[in-house]
Amino acid sequence: MKEKFLRIFSLVFGKEIHENHxxxxxxxxxxxSLKHIEIILSIEEEFGIAFEPQDIPKLTSLKALWEKTLEMVG
Structure with missing residues (x-):
């Protein structure tokens, strides 16, 4: 799961993104802000989740997005 998550960041930014919180x-x-929306939509599609609109502006780091994704996927 973590590999898929990091792959999203690598694809969006066009460079290898490693586990760097x-x-x-x-x-x-x-x-x-455009890349942020691309990341959010890609994570939602990959993991079959939907972030709450009020949470999206707070999820501005790899660590925060990973923790929220884990929480939602279960």
Whole structure:
């Protein structure tokens, strides 16, 4: 599951993304609002989940997205 999750980030950013919990919108200028939506939609499609609209603006790091995805997938 973690490999699929990281693969989404690698595809969206066009580079290999490893398990780095410091990877976030705050410290990566290439993580734009458009890329954020692409990540969210890709995770939802891959794992068959739907993030709550009010949660999406808070999920701005690899770590936060991973933890929320794990919580939702069970």
């Amino acid at each position: 410091d990877f976030s919108m705050k410290n990566n200028p290439e993580w734009t």
